[in-house]
Amino acid sequence: xxxxxxxxxxPTTEFGxxxxxxxxxxxxxxxxxxxxxPTPRNLNYMWNFGSLAGVFxxxxxxxxxxxxxxxxxxxxxxxxSVEHIMRDVNSGWMIRYAHANGASFFFIAIYLHxxxxxxxxxxxxxxxxxxxxxxxxxxLAMATAFMGYVLPWGQMSFWGAKVITGxxxxxxxxxxxxxxxxxxxxxxxxxxxxxxxSLHYLLPFVIAGVIIMHIWALHIPGxxxxxxxxxxxxxxxxxxxxxxxxxxxWFLGLALIFFTGMxxxxxxxxxxxxxxxxxxxxxxxxxxxxxxxxWPWYAILRAFTFDFLFVPAKLLGVLAMFSAxxxxxxxxxxxKSPVRSGDYRPRFKKFFWFxxxxxxxxxxxxxxxxxEEPYVMLSQLASAYYFAHFLIIxxxxxxxxxPKPLPNSITEAVTGKPLPQAS
Amino acid sequence: xxxxxxxxxxxxFAGMLVYSFGRGAVEYITNPPTKAVEYQFHEEPKKVxxxxxxxxxxxxxxQLQRGFQVYKEVCAACHGLRLVAFRNLAxxxxxEDEVKAIAANWIIETPSIDPSTGExxxxxxxxxxxxxxxxxxxxxxxxxxxxxxxxxxxxITKARGGGAPYIYSLLTGYTEPPAELPEANRPGPGxxxxxxxxxxxxxxxxxxxxxxxxxxxxxxxxxxxxxxKDVSAFLIWTAEPSLIKQKQTGWAVLAFxxxxxxxxxxxxxxxxxxxxxxxxxxxx
Numbered sequence: 001x002x003x004x005x006x007x008x009x010x011p012t013t014e015f016g017x018x019x020x021x022x023x024x025x026x027x028x029x030x031x032x033x034x035x036x037x038p039t040p041r042n043l044n045y046m047w048n049f050g051s052l053a054g055v056f057x058x059x060x061x062x063x064x065x066x067x068x069x070x071x072x073x074x075x076x077x078x079x080x081s082v083e084h085i086m087r088d089v090n091s092g093w094m095i096r097y098a099h100a101n102g103a104s105f106f107f108i109a110i111y112l113h114x115x116x117x118x119x120x121x122x123x124x125x126x127x128x129x130x131x132x133x134x135x136x137x138x139x140l141a142m143a144t145a146f147m148g149y150v151l152p153w154g155q156m157s158f159w160g161a162k163v164i165t166g167x168x169x170x171x172x173x174x175x176x177x178x179x180x181x182x183x184x185x186x187x188x189x190x191x192x193x194x195x196x197x198s199l200h201y202l203l204p205f206v207i208a209g210v211i212i213m214h215i216w217a218l219h220i221p222g223x224x225x226x227x228x229x230x231x232x233x234x235x236x237x238x239x240x241x242x243x244x245x246x247x248x249x250w251f252l253g254l255a256l257i258f259f260t261g262m263x264x265x266x267x268x269x270x271x272x273x274x275x276x277x278x279x280x281x282x283x284x285x286x287x288x289x290x291x292x293x294x295w296p297w298y299a300i301l302r303a304f305t306f307d308f309l310f311v312p313a314k315l316l317g318v319l320a321m322f323s324a325x326x327x328x329x330x331x332x333x334x335x336k337s338p339v340r341s342g343d344y345r346p347r348f349k350k351f352f353w354f355x356x357x358x359x360x361x362x363x364x365x366x367x368x369x370x371x372e373e374p375y376v377m378l379s380q381l382a383s384a385y386y387f388a389h390f391l392i393i394x395x396x397x398x399x400x401x402x403p404k405p406l407p408n409s410i411t412e413a414v415t416g417k418p419l420p421q422a423s
Numbered sequence: 424x425x426x427x428x429x430x431x432x433x434x435x436f437a438g439m440l441v442y443s444f445g446r447g448a449v450e451y452i453t454n455p456p457t458k459a460v461e462y463q464f465h466e467e468p469k470k471v472x473x474x475x476x477x478x479x480x481x482x483x484x485x486q487l488q489r490g491f492q493v494y495k496e497v498c499a500a501c502h503g504l505r506l507v508a509f510r511n512l513a514x515x516x517x518x519e520d521e522v523k524a525i526a527a528n529w530i531i532e533t534p535s536i537d538p539s540t541g542e543x544x545x546x547x548x549x550x551x552x553x554x555x556x557x558x559x560x561x562x563x564x565x566x567x568x569x570x571x572x573x574x575x576x577x578x579i580t581k582a583r584g585g586g587a588p589y590i591y592s593l594l595t596g597y598t599e600p601p602a603e604l605p606e607a608n609r610p611g612p613g614x615x616x617x618x619x620x621x622x623x624x625x626x627x628x629x630x631x632x633x634x635x636x637x638x639x640x641x642x643x644x645x646x647x648x649x650x651x652k653d654v655s656a657f658l659i660w661t662a663e664p665s666l667i668k669q670k671q672t673g674w675a676v677l678a679f680x681x682x683x684x685x686x687x688x689x690x691x692x693x694x695x696x697x698x699x700x701x702x703x704x705x706x707x
Contacts, residue, residue, distance in 0.1 A: 041698060083506050083578070086665075093665045094672065238698060246691040253684030260680060264673025265478050268581060276582035276662075277574075286621070305443045320436055333425040373456055377447050384440035391433025395426040415701045 003222065005234040007035045032219055038237035039244055040225035042414050046116040047223070047244075048251040053109035054211065055252055056102055056259075061204050063099040064148075071151065073197035075190040078153035079278040097267040103145050104270045105259050107293035110138060118331075119352055121340030122224040128332040133214040135328045137207055142294070144203040147196040149291055150188070154275030159288045161188040161196070167301070170315040187281065227413045228340030229406055235419055236410040287370050295367030296360055297321050299379040300386065302371050320383065327390045334390060337398035344404045351393055359385045460608045464601065466618040468585035468592040473656050478674075481667055482660060484516040489639050490657025491515060493650050496637045497630050498576065499530060501568065504554035506577035507661050514664060522550050531555040569613040571626030580655070581662040585619075587655040592619040594651040597629040 009030040011017040020027055030036045070089050072081040085092035114134070117123055123131035146164060150157045165188070168178040184191025222231055231237055238244075262269065270292060274285045290298055304317035327334075342349045359382045366379035407413035474483035491512070494504070509526040517525065532545035533555045548555060557573075558564035564572045580587045600609050600616040604623075610616045614624040631654075635645045643649060659666065 080506070086663075087506065087511075093669065097669075242694050243698070246687070246694045250684060250687035250691045253680055253687050257677060257680050257684060260673060260676045264669050264676065267669070273582055273584045276578045303440055303443065306439070306446060308439055316439065323432070323436065327429075330425055330429060334429050336426070373447070373451055377444055377451065380440045380444035380447065384437040384444070387433045387436040387440070391429040392437070395429060 002031065002036065002219065003038045003231065003234075003237065005237075006031070006038050007239055009034075009036055032215060033245070034241045035239040037219065037222075037240040038231070038234075039223050039240045040231055040236060040410055041238045041243075042225050042227065042410050043223065043244070043247075044226050045251065046112065046120070046226075048248055049109045049113040049116065051248045052252060052255055053106060053113055055255075056106040056109055057204065057207065057211070059102045060099060060106060061208075063095050063102060064201070064204065066095050067099055068201060071197075073151065073194050075153060075193050075279070078151065078193060082152045094263075097263045100271065101259065101263040101267060103148065104291075104293065105255070105262075106141065107145070109255075110141065111293070114138065115357075117224075118356070119342040120224055120226060121228055121335070121337075121342065123332045124335070124338075124340050125332065126221040127218075127224060129217040130214060131332060132329060133210055133217060135325070137210050137214060138328075139325065140203055140207045140210065144200060144207065145291065145293065147200040147203075149275075150193065150196050151200060152275060153193060153279045155277040155279055155283070155285050156272045156275040156288070158188055158279035158281065159285055160290055161192060163288055164290070165192075167318045167321075170312065170318045172315070188279075224340060225410060226341060226343060227407055227410055228344065229408075229410055229413070232409045233411070233419045289368055292364070292368060295365075296363035297324060297367070299363040299367035299375075300324050300383045302367075302376065303379045303383040305376065305380075320387075324383075324386060327387075331390065331394075335394040335398055337401065337403070339403040339406065344406055345397075345401060346404065347401045348394075348397055351389065351397065355385060355393070356389050359389070460605055461622055464604060464608070464618055464623055465621070466592075466596070468588040468619060469595075471588045471591050471652065471655075473587055473652075473659060475656070475659055475666055478670055480670065482515075483656065485641055485643075486653050486656045487515045487660050488517070489641065489643060489649075490653035490655070490660075492637055492639065493631075493654040494576070494657055495530070497650075498654065499554075499557065501557055501564075501573040501627075503556040503558075503573075503575040504577050504661060505556055505575050506553065507664075508551060508553045509548060510550040511664060514660070519550075526550050526552065529555065531557055569626055573627065576658055576661065578662045580658045587659045589619065590658055591651050591655040593617060593625075594629075594631055594654070595648060596620075 009020070009024075009027040011020045011026065016026060019025070027036075067085065070081065070085045070092065072078060082096070085096050087093075089095075117131060117134070146160070150161045161183075165179050165182045168182065169175045171178065180186060182192070182195075183189075184195055222237075225231075272289065289295070298321075301317040301321040304313045304320060307313050308316060337345060337348070339345055342352055362378055362382040363386065366375040366382065369375040409419035411417065411419040474481060474486065494502075509522055509529075512522050512525060513519065526548040529548050533548045533552050535544050535546045536542070537544040556575075558567065561572050574582075580590060583589045585592070596617050596619040597615060598618070604616075608623055610624040614626055615628055616623060617625045631647050631650050634647060636647075637645050637650060639645050663669075
């Protein structure tokens with residue numbers, strides 16, 4: 001489906017016509033990423049991060065496939081095979097540093113993409129499925145990144161794998177068998193490394209598949225926009241190509257400048273020194289921390305320090321950590337305010353900028369810090385706000401808040417002139 | 424229904440967390456945590472700069488050669504360099520013949536198989552070999568070193584948070600334990616006080632102890648500070664042999680991206696000119 005004024009695909013060559021009658025790939029691309037997709041004219045730069053995340057996924061898949069040609073998934077030689085890539089493979093250091101930093105940039109892009117959705121209400125009707133698929137993509141990306149970090153088989157790889165799979169142990173009855181199934185043994189070893197490598201190679205393609213559904217679902221209602229007002233006429237939109245391909249294009253260049261700046265000049269800034277020490281099951285690092293993009297969740301996990309009746313603190317932490325992400329699945333039904341954009345919701349806007357965003361930042365800082373005071377207390381307050389924000393504040397806010405008047409149309413919001421009546 | 428259960432779950436989690444916070448805060452006030460002794464006496468690495476630092480940094484090959492000499496004469500007896508091959512030394516400016524000679528005369532031989540009997544044997548290394556390990560295995564290493572295994576140095580400047588300045592500080596940081604150091608934290612038998620080491624007591628005795636411990640062939644005065652700095656610079660290279668190439672490639676990539684991004688930005692401006700003009704009219 002598309003808007004009735006969408007430009008129609010017309011093959012310009014005989015071959016194009018021949019293909020269009022048999023396998024209309026060109027038509028599909030034209031309608032999804034080309035001129036055939038009418039897009040709101042007022043998108044701001046927060047709408048650039050979806051395509052950016054897509055580009056970084058491609059970077060990860062391409063560099064990852066090359067790395068897999070030289071990497072050996074065996075606990076005896078995995079660490080040395082990574083160093084072989086760094087030292088002996090032609091430009092191997094470039095491929096590996098692109099892959100290591102590309103993961104971080106993928107997460108930067110999707111965090112900003114998710115944040116944009118949260119602020120502008122992109123999860124609300126009729127875009128619930130886009131949001132739900134997005135949460136699935138995020139969960140898959142977390143699993144993929146976690147398993148990828150294990151592959152170099154350094155100290156943080158090994159102990160990270162041990163701690164994260166150890167979380168399942170907290171679940172009563174089935175926890176221990178689940179942990180053993182994940183690891184293929186009682187502790188991380190060759191079996192774990194091999195299955196992680198296999199899944200690390202598989203999941204990005206699953207992600208790519210879910211992204212196709214994510215975009216498919218997007219093209220039913222079309223893109224949201226900063227006003228949150230639905231598209232009402234032709235003047236509200238511009239064709240995706242050339243308008244947003246050009247905007248995404250130059251912004252991609254800007255993002256790549258930051259990315260290459262990181263990977264060529266400070267490639268290990270986001271990593272952990274301990275991961276350059278080969279895995280040693282007999283020597284526990286002083287501070288076991290996951291990669292930065294997991295820090296907020298790690299802080300929630302560690303924020304629970306007291307048992308609740310018969311439920312141990314560790315299990316509470318595990319439940320809370322998973323709930324913190326699973327709550328996103330219910331977001332479209334928790335926040336029932338009919339107004340999408342935070343720009344027109346004065347109270348929501350305050351809770352967002354002065355509540356949720358600082359709370360995530362504090363959780364991130366606490367998650368990366370050692371488990372000592374004042375970080376534990378800070379993460380307890382921030383986690384409490386996190387759950388209150390999604391589960392208490394948003395549902396109640398949509399009842400009591402008086403939204404600001406919405407513009408009649410996107411065109412009116414942009415040009416000040418009313419949208420011409422559709423003929 | 425979703426909201427009803429949501430609020431209940433939210434109240435439960437938030438309540439547990441606020442309760443935990445309260446208990447933690449009471450504990451914090453009534454029984455404030457004391458900083459571990461290690462924290463009080465531990466020191467951050469000294470500020471020291473190397474030729475390879477910064478986006479325009481380059482290795483000083485003379486210094487790397489001096490550092491290699493320190494490694495060879497001071498460190499190599501206990502610390503391996505298992506990820507570096509003799510052929511890599513060509514990067515430091517050694518000629519092919521010099522590399523061959525360094526390998527052939529190395530203080531440790533490479534494990535091999537006797538070609539006539541098939542029994543385990545050793546032979547002098549060749550340039551294609553990695554640096555042979557100083558100990559046959561970890562057990563032998565621990566047995567010879569008061570139960571501490573000397574770490575391999577190939578990646579050491581990347582494997583320690585403080586990097587090369589940490590190595591330099593550690594090498595030059597041996598002192599007498601301060602008088603106020605509690606008895607429990609004083610070095611036990613076979614340990615040595617060093618405030619730059621995480622737990623203050625390190626098994627390695629001070630390796631660089633006197634001036635002119637090595638005789639530099641380029642005439643540089645071999646002060647303790649100079650030797651520590653040179654070997655730290657050498658270990659930057661062993662950890663990241665392609666460091667300078669990375670920076671040079673980075674500049675070329677950035678120059679290309681900058682031009683490409685400016686062109687892409689200009690085409691974006693051109694494409695949007697008409698649509699933006701409508702918006703301008705509103706503001707005018």
